[in-house]
Amino acid sequence: MNTPEFSTLTVTLVEHVAEVRLNRPDKSNAMNEAMWQEIRQAFEWVDATPEARVAILSGEGKNFCAGIDLAMLASIQQQIAHVDGARSREALRRLILDLQDCLSSIERCRKPVIAAIQGACVGGALDLVSCCDMRYAAGDAVFSIKEIDLGMVADVGTLQRLPRLIGEGMTRELAYTGRTVGADEAARLGLINSNFGDFSRLTAEVRAIAQTIAAKSTLAIRGTKDVLNFSRDHSVADGLNYVAGWNAAMLLSSDLSESIVAQREKRAPRFDD
Template identity: 35%
Template structure:
């Protein structure tokens, strides 16, 4: 079994990217962020790929940031006295998520199970979101004393209204698939993983009937009005977290979160709950 953070299968124009991450629940850490950026940049030059689908292994999209991985990074930065680490690191993670949003080809999230924190921000960077009834969504960064900083607060307002987004961000509450569909967070719900695959296969077949440059033109035109605001927002929240939380505060919050006993049905949150 490969220890790569995701596996890619390309067939008839569709690149199916299955995330396994670096920890339980497809937690997002290790080489995931740099490899995701490299893959999305490489997709631009591949004529055999007309659409990309992101999904998670074993019935879970992703529990979000791998806190154990990130705590180790913070401690190393603290020992080295690198005051710029947190700001520079979050911009590296932002770059990966933005590469998904900026990909000139349609990107679809296929969501089962948990989609939390950094994973929800990643799903929000996709063009389309399909889910099963098992999907659940949360944006719990406030529990760690930080502002969600990978683009969720910039991109999710294009999907759901401000009231729903503010409730998610202020409270960190989890919502189920039915509510996600009702508020527009997902496009549609499907019975199971097989139905998700069929849906994205049918979508890709539709896309392949149209010229690739037209798909790119549609996406760039839709994104154009929001790009500068997104860029400013990403910069602002990265600086805000560095100034108001800092690596010491974030490291303590993450360590405390990892020590907290899980509630029944909440075991995955011990691995990951939010973005740095």
């Protein structure tokens, strides 16, 4: 099927696995204005496309992503300029909220999103991958909350999502110091699921994981992501109540029937998109 075309991304769809690849390798995939918007458009497409059951987020070239494009950062003052300081500050707030929403589109996407990371993953790139369901890296991957070295507070998701991944104390250390974390340490901290060492192995392993997910019940996968996201942000009691409501509505599906029949016939189940 046809996939959308973008100026800063490439999107492919092969065997139910979508791949969204950052494609500004000459700029280390730094996130300019177009890329922010196109990330949201790409994951809205993944969400709305039944044939796309899971997505991989990757970066072209030596580095996954160097964070926000500094040229974009430098232009913000001009974008929000107004004779009234209050209106200028409101415009900046709206801009920040929009950038947050561009990345949150990954979290909103009903399909699992897997980040495959090589080289630099710093600043806004860390905000980006923290929205993903899982993160895997090559041995040369490095991570940093770089905003502190620019004299600014990270404001598009890292400070909200990272503590849930690596804990409060370690997040504070990285946010206050801006120090670099290598792939081995990132795996120990739980920032990434695995360090696959070689880049070619990273690519192959992430593709295999995505294909395993794509073979599962699409309805069950979407429900599992929804319930996990809800439960993360609510009490255990609220989470249990939520999943009871989900399964009351969706448990008795054609996917459940197909799974039972496939087990009886000793074959792989075949699920609808």
